[in-house]
Amino acid sequence: MKFSPLLDEMIKALQVLPGVGPKSAQRMAFQLLERERSRGVRLAQTLTRALTEIGHCSQCRTFTENEQCELCASPKRAENGLLCVVESPADVAAIEQTGHYSGRYFVLMGHLSPLDGIGPQELGLEILEQRLRAEQIEELILATNPTIEGDATAYYIAEMARAAGVKVSRIAHGVPVGGELELVDGTTLSHSLMGRQPLI
Amino acid sequence: MKFSPLLDEMIKALQVLPGVGPKSAQRMAFQLLERERSRGVRLAQTLTRALTEIGHCSQCRTFTENEQCELCASPKRAENGLLCVVESPADVAAIEQTGHYSGRYFVLMGHLSPLDGIGPQELGLEILEQRLRAEQIEELILATNPTIEGDATAYYIAEMARAAGVKVSRIAHGVPVGGELELVDGTTLSHSLMGRQPLI
Numbered sequence: 069m070k071f072s073p074l075l076d077e078m079i080k081a082l083q084v085l086p087g088v089g090p091k092s093a094q095r096m097a098f099q100l101l102e103r104e105r106s107r108g109v110r111l112a113q114t115l116t117r118a119l120t121e122i123g124h125c126s127q128c129r130t131f132t133e134n135e136q137c138e139l140c141a142s143p144k145r146a147e148n149g150l151l152c153v154v155e156s157p158a159d160v161a162a163i164e165q166t167g168h169y170s171g172r173y174f175v176l177m178g179h180l181s182p183l184d185g186i187g188p189q190e191l192g193l194e195i196l197e198q199r200l201r202a203e204q205i206e207e208l209i210l211a212t213n214p215t216i217e218g219d220a221t222a223y224y225i226a227e228m229a230r231a232a233g234v235k236v237s238r239i240a241h242g243v244p245v246g247g248e249l250e251l252v253d254g255t256t257l258s259h260s261l262m263g264r265q266p267l268i
Numbered sequence: 269m270k271f272s273p274l275l276d277e278m279i280k281a282l283q284v285l286p287g288v289g290p291k292s293a294q295r296m297a298f299q300l301l302e303r304e305r306s307r308g309v310r311l312a313q314t315l316t317r318a319l320t321e322i323g324h325c326s327q328c329r330t331f332t333e334n335e336q337c338e339l340c341a342s343p344k345r346a347e348n349g350l351l352c353v354v355e356s357p358a359d360v361a362a363i364e365q366t367g368h369y370s371g372r373y374f375v376l377m378g379h380l381s382p383l384d385g386i387g388p389q390e391l392g393l394e395i396l397e398q399r400l401r402a403e404q405i406e407e408l409i410l411a412t413n414p415t416i417e418g419d420a421t422a423y424y425i426a427e428m429a430r431a432a433g434v435k436v437s438r439i440a441h442g443v444p445v446g447g448e449l450e451l452v453d454g455t456t457l458s459h460s461l462m463g464r465q466p467l468i
Contacts, residue, residue, distance in 0.1 A: 084311050098331075108284060109319050110284075114278050122275060133274040165270075
């Protein structure tokens with residue numbers, strides 16, 4: 069025991085946060101105790117509320133404290149009949165920030181990873197299949213990460229979409245805009261060659 | 269607004285922690301929501317309890333939820349009449365870990381820094397002065413950091429101790445054990461020369 073029992077407990081509890089080890093937890097505890105007591109208490113209240121109230125959107129599975137998230141609740145979003153599959157809510161935020169997409173999303177909350185016990189059910193794919201059959205979806209856009217697991221997940225969902233008779237596409241992989249060819253890895257470069265587009 | 273209002277609020281609240289910006293706060297929020305709900309709730313409870321219950325030891329000013337910290341409450345610690353002044357509770361932990369000190373501590377919770385409005389009163393120096401006069405203190409050891417502010421604080425307290433007729437010393441500054449001379453900065457090296465000790 070290095071500090072008082074309660075302070076020790078506080079430092080240990082803070083280590084539940086990702087990337088926080090004993091040293092940073094200690095620094096956080098001291099900072100909160102010395103300078104940020106009221107904001108710290110507010111943090112604790114917000115954490116309690118968020119962790120008990122936030123669940124998943126019944127339509128797209130993203131995090132929300134309501135039954136449906138804002139994007140799914142907006143009828144405007146259904147107009148173009150696009151549905152974009154992503155791995156995490158952060159991906160939704162990233163795509164929203166581009167301003168080039170106005171359809172709906174489906175958030176997998178992960179990717180297929182049989183070794184970790186994450187199968188189609190854990191990703192809510194039965195909800196997606198239901199939506200593919202019940203809704204008027206013009207195109208399913210697969211925007212999972214360009215990793216082995218992300219690709220495998222995309223192919224799995226593509227098969228599902230084909231079976232349901234829905235047109236399916238994958239976002240383009242290639243040389244990042246502003247990047248230099250000689251600095252791009254070989255796999256990305258082959259992808260950019262295979263995915264070449266007619267120019268005129 | 270990138271996420272649901274409550275999730276946004278959670279991500280913002282997490283940024284009260286030192287070293288946590290928007291990106292890591294988002295990662296923390298997702299991790300807690302996806303995988304660590306129960307431990308997250310426990311973190312919130314511990315935070316609330318710690319931030320409301322932990323105060324300062326009436327004797328040495330370190331963090332404790334009791335009126336006196338464990339070290340001050342132990343009569344064994346008063347036997348050798350040593351009192352060591354440090355800047356923070358982490359310094360107490362560091363010195364305790366050496367196993368070479370068995371006296372008591374006085375924790376300043378900072379150092380003199382007039383520009384930031386931190387004067388003798390903010391460091392509880394009137395409590396220290398009272399102890400210097402009331403208690404049987406054989407030696408006051410100044411273990412503030414070897415920085416400009418730490419040195420200034422040490423000199424200020426040394427004057428106080430002299431006025432109270434208490435012997436006062438400063439921990440040695442010099443080449444770290446295991447370090448190589450050629451890699452040590454000049455100021456440290458001068459300190460180690462000035463503080464040389466007779467060998468036999």
